[in-house]
Amino acid sequence: MLISRVAKLGACLAKHLPTRNYAAMSRLPYIQRTTNHHMQPPLSFTKLYNGPMIKKHNLFSTVTANNTSEEGSEQKEAISVTFVDKDGEENHIKVPIGMSMLEAAHENDIELEGACEGSLACSTCHVIVMDVEYYNKLEDATDEENDMLDLAFGLSETSRLGCQVIAKPELDGIRLAIPAATRNFAVDGYVPKPH
Amino acid sequence: MQKMAIWKAKQWLSRSFSSMPSNPLRVCVVGSGPAGFYTAEKMLKVQQQAQVDIIDRLPTPFGLVRSGVAPDHPETKIVINQFSRVAQHERCSFFGTVTLGSSISLSELRELYHVVVLAYGAESDRSLGIPGENLKGIHSAREFVWWYNGHPDGRNLDPDLKSTDTAVILGQGNVALDVARILLRPTTELATTDIASHALSALEESSIRKVYLVGRRGPAQAACTAKELREILGLRNLDISIQEPDLILTPDVEEGLTSNRIQRRVYELLSKAATSRPKNDAGLSKRQLHFVFFRKPDSFIESKDRHGHASGVYFEKTVLKGVGPGKQIAIGTGEFEVINCGLVLKSIGYKSIPVDGLPFDHKKGIVPNDRGRVLSDTSGDSILEEGLYVCGWLKRGPTGIVATNLHCAEETVSSISEDLEKGVLSSSSPKPGRDGLLQLLNDRNVRVVSFSDWEKIDSEERKLGSSRNKPREKLATWDELQKYTL
Numbered sequence: 001m002l003i004s005r006v007a008k009l010g011a012c013l014a015k016h017l018p019t020r021n022y023a024a025m026s027r028l029p030y031i032q033r034t035t036n037h038h039m040q041p042p043l044s045f046t047k048l049y050n051g052p053m054i055k056k057h058n059l060f061s062t063v064t065a066n067n068t069s070e071e072g073s074e075q076k077e078a079i080s081v082t083f084v085d086k087d088g089e090e091n092h093i094k095v096p097i098g099m100s101m102l103e104a105a106h107e108n109d110i111e112l113e114g115a116c117e118g119s120l121a122c123s124t125c126h127v128i129v130m131d132v133e134y135y136n137k138l139e140d141a142t143d144e145e146n147d148m149l150d151l152a153f154g155l156s157e158t159s160r161l162g163c164q165v166i167a168k169p170e171l172d173g174i175r176l177a178i179p180a181a182t183r184n185f186a187v188d189g190y191v192p193k194p195h
Numbered sequence: 196m197q198k199m200a201i202w203k204a205k206q207w208l209s210r211s212f213s214s215m216p217s218n219p220l221r222v223c224v225v226g227s228g229p230a231g232f233y234t235a236e237k238m239l240k241v242q243q244q245a246q247v248d249i250i251d252r253l254p255t256p257f258g259l260v261r262s263g264v265a266p267d268h269p270e271t272k273i274v275i276n277q278f279s280r281v282a283q284h285e286r287c288s289f290f291g292t293v294t295l296g297s298s299i300s301l302s303e304l305r306e307l308y309h310v311v312v313l314a315y316g317a318e319s320d321r322s323l324g325i326p327g328e329n330l331k332g333i334h335s336a337r338e339f340v341w342w343y344n345g346h347p348d349g350r351n352l353d354p355d356l357k358s359t360d361t362a363v364i365l366g367q368g369n370v371a372l373d374v375a376r377i378l379l380r381p382t383t384e385l386a387t388t389d390i391a392s393h394a395l396s397a398l399e400e401s402s403i404r405k406v407y408l409v410g411r412r413g414p415a416q417a418a419c420t421a422k423e424l425r426e427i428l429g430l431r432n433l434d435i436s437i438q439e440p441d442l443i444l445t446p447d448v449e450e451g452l453t454s455n456r457i458q459r460r461v462y463e464l465l466s467k468a469a470t471s472r473p474k475n476d477a478g479l480s481k482r483q484l485h486f487v488f489f490r491k492p493d494s495f496i497e498s499k500d501r502h503g504h505a506s507g508v509y510f511e512k513t514v515l516k517g518v519g520p521g522k523q524i525a526i527g528t529g530e531f532e533v534i535n536c537g538l539v540l541k542s543i544g545y546k547s548i549p550v551d552g553l554p555f556d557h558k559k560g561i562v563p564n565d566r567g568r569v570l571s572d573t574s575g576d577s578i579l580e581e582g583l584y585v586c587g588w589l590k591r592g593p594t595g596i597v598a599t600n601l602h603c604a605e606e607t608v609s610s611i612s613e614d615l616e617k618g619v620l621s622s623s624s625p626k627p628g629r630d631g632l633l634q635l636l637n638d639r640n641v642r643v644v645s646f647s648d649w650e651k652i653d654s655e656e657r658k659l660g661s662s663r664n665k666p667r668e669k670l671a672t673w674d675e676l677q678k679y680t681l
């Protein structure tokens with residue numbers, strides 16, 4: 001049931017999206033999931049993984065298999081997203097439904113780091129959702145995302161990883177801040193006061 | 196060989212003439228790990244006049260991303276793509292097999308460049324300073340990691356994994372968890388990673404079935420992070436053992452946990468593992484991992500049968516003593532306990548090594564600095580070392596993930612920019628930079644490995660790997676590495 005819905009959505013995405021490298025930033029690519037085969041991993045990723053993958057799924061993990069499949073997602077093709085960069089400057093962009101904020105940022109030359117290219121292993125794509133209402137519209141972060149958020153620089157209560165936030169219609173108008181560098185980063189996962 | 200070097204030098208010279216701004220700021224970054232590459236990337240971006248050369252003592256770039264990050268963590272290594280783009284930037288060059296301190300001295304480098312940024316990491320180990328530390332069978336985790344990751348200086352470690360069924364790992368940081376996982380993970384799973392082939396063979400024949408991960412403090416102070424912990428707790432065919440009484444928290448510690456997200460989540464995972472794992476089913480699982488808390492190493496025991504070999508570790512039990520808000524240290528109780536084992540891996544932290552002429556804080560193991568600006572000494576009224584900066588583990592000490600070095604580099608580069616603006620640092624008098632460096636190295640017969648030479652190694656490694664269903668088969672000796680760059 002779930003699988004067929006995801007597959008349907010995948011087909012729909014493949015039709016609507018400029019496919020250039022779209023799946024590069026797909027969610028949790030290395031965790032076993034019921035993903036659709038329209039999403040090809042990026043080249044670098046394939047190179048690193050030309051062997052059977054190590055199964056990371058276990059008792060201590062929660063994995064959400066599907067998070068882009070929302071009712072009505074076929075109706076709207078792109079949403080408006082505002083990125084507020086380190087200097088407080090605003091960038092308004094359109095993001096196709098189904099695309100991650102990391103990829104959207106890169107397509108629009110917005111400086112959001114993505115050291116692990118969306119494979120949930122670096123925390124450099126950290127963004128702060130500026131309005132709690134939007135934050136609440138996101139699916140809960142998985143344990144794996146939270147594990148990476150633990151180490152994110154300048155963590156706040158509405159922090160998420162940009163590679164894990166996928167555009168969906170309800171997020172139209174979302175504002176994301178890219179955390180500004182502060183002086184104190186000597187400690188792993190230094191946590192400033194929530195905003 | 197020398198001819199080759201001159202030819203290459205000429206090639207670089209012509210390239211540098213064509214692509215360079217007229218009056219460049221000559222920058223040399225020492226060390227090509229995350230700190231070095233992030234520094235280069237930020238420098239190139241904010242200083243359009245900068246020409247950046249990255250030198251490294253190895254023919255292979257990327258520092259601990261190649262020789263530290265575990266083979267079963269390929270996602271973490273994806274950052275290499277970004278670093279490679281930096282190395283290919285027209286104002287950037289990589290020069291491998293150039294060692295600061297032997298190929299070239301620090302004072303020579305400072306003569307050649309306007310700015311020198313030291314990012315050469317931490318290539319030594321903290322020591323325990325307890326009796327028996329030099330017995331055979333005791334290694335630092337750093338050496339063991341180099342060995343399984345195919346670092347050419349780790350090739351000869353040859354740890355004995357066949358004479359014992361028990362290993363003790365001292366320390367409970369992420370490195371300790373990495374080495375424990377490598378010892379315990381089914382080798383069929385390791386076989387498809389980029390683990391060094393000599394290490395894979397040794398692990399396939401390993402008789403180690405029981406690993407003790409020993410911390411001097413408790414589960415609420417463990418230095419590891421949830422990601423690594425979750426992974427090891429979920430390994431196949433592994434029994435986890437945690438003494439439930441160790442999980443009892445004092446009110447102080449419990450309160451501290453509420454404001455420390457990392458430690459709270461680690462503690463929760465350990466608690467869950469202690470209670471949810473089936474116990475005593477040794478018949479089903481072949482391997483065991485014991486988390487041992489509140490034990491500090493006191494001395495190593497020499498084997499009666501094998502002269503000069505370790506056969507166990509003496510531990511003193513500890514209790515916590517509060518030394519400030521949310522901070523506890525371990526205090527010995529005078530009660531002792533032995534864990535017998537044939538292999539000990541000390542994973543109590545790395546340590547940086549100073550080079551001649553470099554101010555060094557031996558107590559902290561770092562270069563004294565003010566937001567990346569090297570200071571002449573550790574006293575309050577020390578002076579700035581003009582044009583000399585530091586980044587990464589050498590600047591902050593041996594902690595932090597890859598991303599930490601990004602922010603660290605941002606800080607160092609912004610200090611450099613500030614100094615340029617204020618005129619503390621100037622590029623108005625020309626310096627020889629790259630040409631001078633290559634000339635000097637050529638005079639000394641130092642054969643330099645370029646980034647395209649590294650690409651030859653890289654493609655050879657991938658080729659060797661693909662025939663074995665591995666992402667790469669690392670060339671793990673100096674000879675092999677040199678062969679592919681000739």
Ligand SMILES: Cc1cc2nc3c(=O)[nH]c(=O)nc-3n(C[C@H](O)[C@H](O)[C@H](O)COP(=O)(O)OP(=O)(O)OC[C@H]3O[C@@H](n4cnc5c(N)ncnc54)[C@H](O)[C@@H]3O)c2cc1C
Pocket residue numbers: 225226227228229230231250251252253256257258259260262263264265268271293294295296314315316317318340370373586587588589594595596597598599600
């Ligand atoms: C075992 C281990 C596993 C890790 N796993 C992870 C992980 O999974 N995820 C994560 O985010 N972080 C991980 N880290 C942390 C991460 O690797 C470090 O934060 C980071 O590499 C530090 O960067 P650096 O550039 O300061 O040092 P390094 O990466 O050590 O780079 C130093 C470079 O300097 C070179 N060098 C040394 N001496 C000289 C000299 N005299 N002259 C010229 N060059 C020299 C070395 O060859 C090396 O290339 C791990 C660390 C370790 C030790």
Ligand SMILES: NC(=O)c1ccc[n+]([C@@H]2O[C@H](COP(=O)([O-])OP(=O)(O)OC[C@H]3O[C@@H](n4cnc5c(N)ncnc54)[C@H](OP(=O)(O)O)[C@@H]3O)[C@@H](O)[C@H]2O)c1
Pocket residue numbers: 188321322323365366367368369370371373410411412416417418419420423491492542543544545593594595596
């Ligand atoms: N996957 C990853 O993200 C990953 C993987 C590997 C490494 N890293 C990072 O790399 C950095 C280095 O890791 P690390 O494990 O080497 O260092 P670490 O996290 O600082 O851990 C050091 C461990 O050694 C113990 N220790 C230190 N001195 C001791 C002594 N004299 N006696 C007994 N125990 C002693 C510490 O205990 P106390 O706490 O009591 O001092 C601690 O358990 C860390 O920041 C780590 O997060 C990250």
Ligand code: FES
Pocket residue numbers: 102113114115116117118119120121122123124125126148161162163164
């Ligand atoms: S890009 Fe690495 S965690 Fe998102």
